[in-house]
Amino acid sequence: MKTLSITNQLFILVLLYIIAYAYSLQFAVALNDCNSKVCEKFKSAHESCLLDVPMNMGNIRDKSYYIGRMTPEKLKRLSHCGLSFWSATHFSLYCAIGIFCPDLFWLSFAIGSFFEVYEHFVLDCGALDDIFQNTMGFFAGRLIRLAM
Numbered sequence: 001m002k003t004l005s006i007t008n009q010l011f012i013l014v015l016l017y018i019i020a021y022a023y024s025l026q027f028a029v030a031l032n033d034c035n036s037k038v039c040e041k042f043k044s045a046h047e048s049c050l051l052d053v054p055m056n057m058g059n060i061r062d063k064s065y066y067i068g069r070m071t072p073e074k075l076k077r078l079s080h081c082g083l084s085f086w087s088a089t090h091f092s093l094y095c096a097i098g099i100f101c102p103d104l105f106w107l108s109f110a111i112g113s114f115f116e117v118y119e120h121f122v123l124d125c126g127a128l129d130d131i132f133q134n135t136m137g138f139f140a141g142r143l144i145r146l147a148m
Helices: 007-035 037-046 070-080 085-100 105-123 129-148
Strands: 049-052 081-084
Touching: 007 070, 007 085, 037 085, 037 129, 049 085, 070 081, 081 085, 085 105, 085 129, 105 129
Parallel strands: none
Antiparallel strands: 049 081
């Protein structure tokens, strides 16, 4: 696959971040005020655990990890979740960045790290493993790109 110019990679990077922002901090937050069956299905997906683990993972995620919808039951379930829906979205986003913006690792790493700090201190919904998922996703994307 031919590598795009840095300008084109930056354009794609901005588009991917806009889509991620719109979904995670606009659409997902708006679901909190919606009680239809469709909204409940989305909320359930957002709170799903894709990989349970025996160790306690709760300390790596903030108290509002599900964007303000936490209950003691959800905190307990989350504490043994090794890979959540949101972790998977981080991996997927950065996999796409690795495929389409292969020359922008350090910039995307810095933006992702800054955003995790913002989520932690401003929104109280951050997770330390997101930076790991971002990095692994980026390099998985690079590997996919090399195989193309």
